[in-house]
Amino acid sequence: MIRVGINGYGTIGRRVAEAVMKQNDMKLVGVVKNTPDYKARLAVAKNIPLYCVDDSGVSKFRKAGFDVSGVLDDLLKEVDVIVDCTPGDVGKTYRERYFGAGVRAVFQGGEEADVAETSFVAQCNYERAVGRRSVRVVSCNTTGLCRVLNAFDTAFGLERARVVIARRAVDPEETSKGLIDAVVLDPVEIPSHHAEDVNTVLPHIDIVTMALKVPTTHMHLHSLILSLRQKPTREDMLKALSETTRVKLFWRSEGFKGTANLYEYGRELGRPRGDIYEACVIGDSVTVKDNEVFLYLGVHQEAIVVPENIDAIRALMGEASAEQSIKATNQSLGIV
Ligand code: NAD
Numbered sequence: 288m289i290r291v292g293i294n295g296y297g298t299i300g301r302r303v304a305e306a307v308m309k310q311n312d313m314k315l316v317g318v319v320k321n322t323p324d325y326k327a328r329l330a331v332a333k334n335i336p337l338y339c340v341d342d343s344g345v346s347k348f349r350k351a352g353f354d355v356s357g358v359l360d361d362l363l364k365e366v367d368v369i370v371d372c373t374p375g376d377v378g379k380t381y382r383e384r385y386f387g388a389g390v391r392a393v394f395q396g397g398e399e400a401d402v403a404e405t406s407f408v409a410q411c412n413y414e415r416a417v418g419r420r421s422v423r424v425v426s427c428n429t430t431g432l433c434r435v436l437n438a439f440d441t442a443f444g445l446e447r448a449r450v451v452i453a454r455r456a457v458d459p460e461e462t463s464k465g466l467i468d469a470v471v472l473d474p475v476e477i478p479s480h481h482a483e484d485v486n487t488v489l490p491h492i493d494i495v496t497m498a499l500k501v502p503t504t505h506m507h508l509h510s511l512i513l514s515l516r517q518k519p520t521r522e523d524m525l526k527a528l529s530e531t532t533r534v535k536l537f538w539r540s541e542g543f544k545g546t547a548n549l550y551e552y553g554r555e556l557g558r559p560r561g562d563i564y565e566a567c568v569i570g571d572s573v574t575v576k577d578n579e580v581f582l583y584l585g586v587h588q589e590a591i592v593v594p595e596n597i598d599a600i601r602a603l604m605g606e607a608s609a610e611q612s613i614k615a616t617n618q619s620l621g622i623v
Contacts, residue, residue, distance in 0.1 A: 289604050292338075292366040292390075293318040294359060294381060296326065298458055298589050299395060300372030303596045304335060305559060307370075309619040310597060312606070316365045323351035338362045363388035368600050371395065378402060386420065391603040393596055396426030396484070406487035408433040409598035409616075410532055413609030416602035424595045428452055428498075428507055429484040431566040431586035435511070436485065436492060438531040439524070439580070444516030446578075448494040451510045452481060455588060459504040471500040506546035509584040521575045528568055532613055533594065533622060535565035537585075543569060549585045556621075562590035564622050594620055 291307045293300045296318045307315045317336035320327050327337060336356040339345045348355045363369060368391045371378040375397025382402060385392040394402045403421035411433050416422040432450065439445050454473060457464045479498035486492065528534050537543035554561035567585035574581040594616045601612040
């Protein structure tokens with residue numbers, strides 16, 4: 288059993304913790320939680336041991352009536368891998384502490400790429416992470432893009448990718464940050480950081496990305512224009528996508544006209560929190576003109592990186608091939 292700890296029990300940490308609990312080859316030793324709130328209470332109800340960042344946190348939690356198993360350094364003594372799910376740029380402040388304890392570390396996409404030895408999307412570059420001390424699971428947008436771009440590159444040769452990303456403004460819970468009543472260029476500069484991030488996983492791809500924030504909380508929507516080396520038919524392209532793991536096709540004839548239907552689909556599916564782990568391609572949008580292909584891609588930002596975190600843990604421990612790990616993760620999370 289791979290012994291796993293999670294530092295940071297927020298949007299991503301909560302999901303990764305529960306995904307770890309579903310793996311036959313992993314044991315969740317505990318999670319580090321900052322605030323003694325209802326989420327901590329729910330973690331206790333799920334029999335998840337709680338740890339605090341430091342002794343002051345322990346006093347705070349005990350005063351609020353929580354049973355605490357220790358501090359982060361105690362957790363690090365008990366685990367093989369720590370999954371850092373703290374907010375962006377906080378993970379790097381813990382890096383030396385993890386390594387000092389002899390623990391392997393998975394970081395998230397809010398960190399700079401140099402926080403870890405390699406950036407990671409399981410179906411693109413699993414092998415590069417095998418046996419390493421640290422890995423960075425790239426952001427939600429980069430994960431969705433890499434899955435689709437890699438599928439086209441492998442099947443037809445990808446000459447160029449141009450992508451406009453409409454980003455959800457905030458996660459549903461982030462009331463302190465808004466919603467917004469505007470379309471905000473985020474960033475104004477072109478390319479946005481997503482292109483560089485894709486290149487940390489697929490370095491050979493010629494890609495330019497542009498990104499803007501829109502007033503929604505539940506999904507990102509990408510508009511892709513890709514130039515291919517070969518001239519496949521539309522059917523060839525749909526076949527390539529349908530045969531790619533963790534990419535799912537959705538159809539207008541079945542009522543999928545945008546992110547609201549995808550969001551509703553996730554909730555009806557009955558997965559925890561309505562999560563959609565797959566990159567969601569609207570099949571009807573796949574359009575071919577000469578060697579160019581156009582399509583829309585939806586990304587459930589809170590969920591898409593969850594399977595990647597599970598595979599990243601296995602890759603660091605070097606105990607499974609990409610195929611074995613992806614299969615085990617998919618089965619445990621209900622990804623068909
Ligand atoms: P979040 O704010 O929801 O959760 C972060 C958690 O860490 C919170 O529980 C917070 O209390 C805790 N925390 C804060 N400071 C801490 C510290 N110093 N030590 C320990 N815990 C601390 O953030 P999130 O959305 O889960 O993001 C986590 C990482 O995942 C970021 O790198 C982010 O960029 C990345 N990510 C987020 C999303 C998303 O849509 N939310 C998608 C993909 C990747």
